[in-house]
Amino acid sequence: MVGRGELTDKAWERIAPLLPDNAGGRRWRDHRQVINAILWKLRTGAPWRDLPERYGPWKTAHERLRRWTMDGTWQKILDEAIVKDDAVGEVEWIISVDSSVIRAHQHAAGARKKGGAHIRSKALVVDGECLGRSRGGLSSKIHLAVDARGLPMNVILTGGQAGDNPQLIPLLDGLNVRRDGPGRPRSRPQAVVADKAYSHPSTRQAMRERRVRFISPEKTDQIARRRAKGAAGGRPPVFDREVYRGRNVVERCFARLKQFRGLATRYAKRAAYYAAEVTIAAIILWLR
Known part of the structure; x- marks a missing residue:
């Protein structure tokens, strides 16, 4: 019987x-059991050492998280x-973007300055x-980009003091969905x-150069x-209020991600591991 979460x-x-x-050596513990252990950790936000016995040794789950990161x-x-x-036409390519600050627990501080983990990820x-x-x-x-259904398409992790606008172009650059068959990957929403x-003139110019429709209200000082x-x-930029009403899907996606208590507060010292946890939560949203 499948347990909760x-x-x-x-x-x-x-x-x-x-x-x-398994590339060699001893037989690996069941992958499904280990992934369920990682999901339990994400869902509860508890320390690794408190992992229930039914999921096996906590060190095994942590090592699998590290290895696959x-x-x-x-x-x-x-x-x-x-x-x-x-491939079946369910991804809706109207992309909404936003960011959310995640408070770091005191256990997240103190990582070594050298030898930090690197994550192979676009x-x-x-x-x-x-x-x-x-x-x-x-x-x-x-920093999150979601499709029109509110499912995560791309994520960027920065320090809490970072601005939102500088991350918009990198977020869009990460949209590179390969075809389920021949053809170039799709990247333009x-x-x-x-x-x-x-909302900034340079951002609007960049969107025009990419031939991407950009829907964002002007700031008061810009007006x-x-x-x-x-x-x-010049004329004011075109603003489609009807499409803009759908921007709340990104807020709803953040709410769904933060149902994982291990994401609502950052406990991981290494950014690579916290980023991997965000990816795992995104996978669960896509597979629901």
Whole structure:
């Protein structure tokens, strides 16, 4: 019987073929049991040492998380989930973007400055250990791009003090969904929807150059400067209120991700491991 928060049979059938085989040595503990252990840790936010006995040794689960973070297995599974949905036309390419500050627990501090883990991933960008000081104290920030259904397409992790607008182009650059068959990967959305934090003339120019429809309200100071120039200020940018109403899907996605208590507060010292945990939660959202 499947326990609460564990992999369903349908989800397991999709990801089992994507998991690495044992390259040699002793026989690996059952992959499904280990993934369920990692999901329990994410769902509860408890320390590894409190892992229930039914999931096996906590060190095994932690080592599998580390190993598959380093070789990009988690990102491979997420990419495959997106590709399969896009192949049947379920991915809706109106992309909404936003960010959320994640308070870091005191256990997240103190990582060694040298020898940090690197994550092989096109979607999760790890810059140092991604810890910074914001109004809430020591924190990280998740920058998220979702499709029109609110499913995660790309994520970037930064320190909590980082601005939103500088991460928009890197978020879009990470949208590279290969075809389930011949053809080049798809990377250009139909439209990008963002709040005022992303409204800047340079951003709008970049979107025009990419031939991407950009829907974001102007800031008050930008409106004032444009009007002060008179006719030289040009026309106001086109703003589609109807499409902008759908931007709340990214807020709803953050709410679903933060149901995993291990994500709502950052406990991991290494940014690579926290980024991998975000990827695992995203996989679960895609497989539901």
